[in-house]
Amino acid sequence: MLGILFIILSNIGGVYIPILLRNSIDELKNNLDFNLVIKNTILVVVTSAVAGVFRFMIRQTIIVVSREIEFDLRQDFWQHIQKLPLRFFQNNSTGNIMAHATSDISAVRMFVGPAVMYSTDTGMRFFLILPIMLWMNTTLTLFALLPLPLLSFAVYLVMKKIHVRYTKIQEKFSDLTTKAQENFSGIRVVKSYLREDFEISQFEKESNEYLKRNMDLVKVRSLFQPIFYLIAGLSSIIVLWKGGTMIMNNQLSLGTMFAFLTYLLMLIWPMIAFGWVANMIQQADASMKRLLKIFNEPYEISDSEKTDFNIKTIDGEIEFRNVKFRYRENLPLVLNDISLKIPKGSTVAFIGNTGVGKTSLINLIARLYDVTEGEVLIDGKNVKSIPLEVVRKNIGLVPQDSFLFSDTLANNLMYGVSNPSQELIDFVSEVSQLKKDVESFPNGFETILGERGITLSGGQKQRASLARALAINPKILILDDSFSAVDTHTEEEILKRLKSFMKDRTSIIISHRISTVKDCDKIFVLENGKIAEEGNHDELIELNGIYADLHNKQLLEEELSELN
Template identity: 35%
Template sequence: MIFGKYINRYYLRFLHLILLGAAALIVVDYAQLRIPEYEGIIVDSLSEKAMTLELLEELMFKFLLIALAMFIGRFLWRITIFGTGVRVEADLRDRMFAHSEKLSQNYFHKNKVGAQMALYTNDLNAIRLAFSMGILTLVDALFMGSLALYYMFKINVMLTLLLSIPMFLMALAGGIIGKFMRVKFQERQKAFENLSDFTQENFSGLSVIKAFVKEGKELLSFRKINKENAEKNVVFLRYANLLYVIILVTINLIGFILIGVGSYLIIKTKSTNPEIGFTVGDLTRFISYFSSLIWPMMAISQLINLRSQGKASYKRIKTLFDEPIDIVDNNPVQVKVLRGEITYRNFNFAYPDTDRSVLKDINLEIKPGESVGIIGRTGCGKTTLVDVLLRLYNLEESTLFIDGIDIMRLPIKQVRDLFGYVPQDNFLFSDTIHNNIAFAHESLPEDEVKHYASLADVAGNIEEFSQKYQTVLGERGVTVSGGQKQRISIARALAKDPKVLILDDSISAVDSKTEETILSNLQEFKKDRTIILIAHRVSSIQNLDKIVFMDNGRILGVGTHEELMENVKLYQDLVQLQELEEQVEVVKGDEHGE
């Protein structure tokens, strides 16, 4: 069994099933321990030539009842106790996932996906076994072990006390080894976590590995991590097997003592000391009770093993549950409707656990219904400028406002509902194209899905697939091209029908004609919505209401294309550079045409 503040509730919630399972287990144990009594009667009756047909029939009928009770009891305790373990595992997994969804981006920057998957698989499995098998082995060891010892004491006190000495030494050794096993299991889980991390990362980046012809290098790295994982497993198994061998040797030792001393008592009873009263039937019963005691003794070994693994895994899962949820509502202002007026006022931002400011002294106003382009060199802070709008991080108060209200005072859900966001990585789920586009809704009619796909200029591509909108995408959308991923992501954001649409470099993977079509469709979709478009090409944003030009985390200018050309030298340089690049491409095209 395993205890802790995140698991204790299950003992109360499933108390009725645990008690029913324990009761069924006790019935089975009691019935099982009646067998040696009847075996002893048969042996003594045969040896004393007192066996009758009526007695044999009576004993056989009792054996039949015992078998029936054991069958029903074993079925009941397996359903109740093992079933409870599965329910505990499923509920814990639900709570872990719900808690993980509330954690900030910072947590997932520090903890890799493979490490999280180890918690949801190996660690939860260890807790399930510690819970269900723990209850089983504890009840079995206590009740069957105690009852078997009681019957053994009734037969012969001296022999039972003699056998208790090696049993005590075995329990002492088990406790010591169990402490080492707990430490080694934690190391084993950490090694599995590293293996899971490496495997997941390599499968995700397999195309890059192949492009750089680094399969051999990655295989060597995998072998090294896999070897470390195997070594940690071997070390843990050494301790587990050592405990098993100690118990097995103890059982054999007790068996030798039992047969030797028992035979001696029978000889003494028959020859010189009849008052000892130890018969062949008594030895048969005693051996049968001892045989019944073997499972509780083995159960103690299993209980130590399971508890060691369970405590180590619980410690790792507890770390997840103890991770504070720092992005929370704090006495939020209740607002019926947000229009989407955005104001940055002397805004500064640095990512958690870093000292470097990514955004510095930002002052910007975006009015509802405006089309705003954001441009600047790579790494100048464009993405961060829009990311902070989604309340993914805690921000300095009174520096970012929506509709004149500090964003830190607004309900997080209401803020996020305001935006439709197309991120740079264009993440798609391993689901149908229809469900990916309709992600913001519980359900969305297919004609609406097709409408938004048309606005994103991806409807034609989807119709070419054999399953059309029911086509299941591969993991992270790997079965479609980069441009198709971008456009499906745009369709998903449009389907949310947001008041503010944010596109973060979301048309970089399409050709210029497709880009023009999408931008034209966005103007049709726009109406009174706000559109924020981050781009690297000036041509993508030069016709928007205003352009924000950034460099090194600062805003160097805000205005129309013409205003920035007139007032911002770096913007002029960027435009001229891109025009020169376009001219070079045209010349190259002409040369190839010749």
């Protein structure tokens, strides 16, 4: 509102200057007085200075506010993205999300800043100048405005084309950023398979398409200024012809004619700015529609009116009641009629072939997904009734894919801890058998890890992920095939220390190795999304089913390995 006030004051000063010039010319024509020249010059300079100060204040208000709005929009976007379910990230590429967070938000900022400023400025100039021109000479004003209908028609045609082309540009920019992000993340694979030249050619292909779409927009944009200059030129020619005729017939003074031409020149920039503003509005409209698709994405997994906020912690008893789960409505069931109970403080394992639903099952406990049918209970309460923060805070999940941030090892281990300490770092790294490796690192726990922990081996990354989960002191620890890159000796040492650490806590282990799960209190064998077998190691061996078959195969593999 202040910015709009400054626009009004600046334009009042600006449109007053041609009136001063008109009066000066007409007065000098009748009376050549040097003092009169000085007086009118000072008036023009002072008026211009005052208008200039207000022009400066316009940018200090509207443009500054637009930057603050951009900041708020980016923060809102980031907060919204953080709360979206895993399902969203599985269906949207990282590059596409990055494009939304950068160029789309910037395009919206251009609307709430420069577009608002210039459109208000343009409208205000017309609002102030037009009555003055009509007051000076109605006939000449009407002649000067004759080309303006052409302007409206030209803007209508060009704006439609800009909107379509800019939407295509942003879509291609998403593809481009996705391509770049995938290449940077997978650079080791690219180099291993000698695909550098192929990736260069693919990126060049995407870049050329992006260039082509930008050039299509540039061609449309390039019509704006020539059209506006042409219309302004037509108005000037008409004013010179009609005004000159009126001066010769003593129907118009020279000062008024000069003021008219000055006002026309003052209107040329608003006319050009109008085209620029129209361009920005179309770009912002296309970008905001893309952003709203993200903002309208439902959280799906969040606290609701059914949430009992009196629950501050959990003990760790877990139960599945007739649970069915599918990732999307049109996909088959991943879990079908799962019913089981995991007592507090027990250690259970889930085993089975790849793709039988082991990871899907433990994701339901941490509410990374919600069940399709049935219910998951923790301590006898539906997990949906427990505050999400309480659930996640008390579950230490070590996923299959160990992700580490490009930060120090210490910061990675203490990622979920509010008050980190060196004692805690030493303790969790000892339990996870990581400490002996850290001793060989150049800066110990302060060693900077590369992107996604690239400087660590697969086994070290898994042990670092385990240490990070232990650091939050969880009531439920879930290990999702977390020892696949760890040798059997180190695995035994970790499990031995975990047994002591997880006393009176609930542990869930997913693994393909029988050696990892054989000492668990209970083992569930999954097949085709259902529980095919359950019991302890000895009971399942006696059953002589799927588990026994896996056990025999792994024993044979070990014997063959030893022979080799």
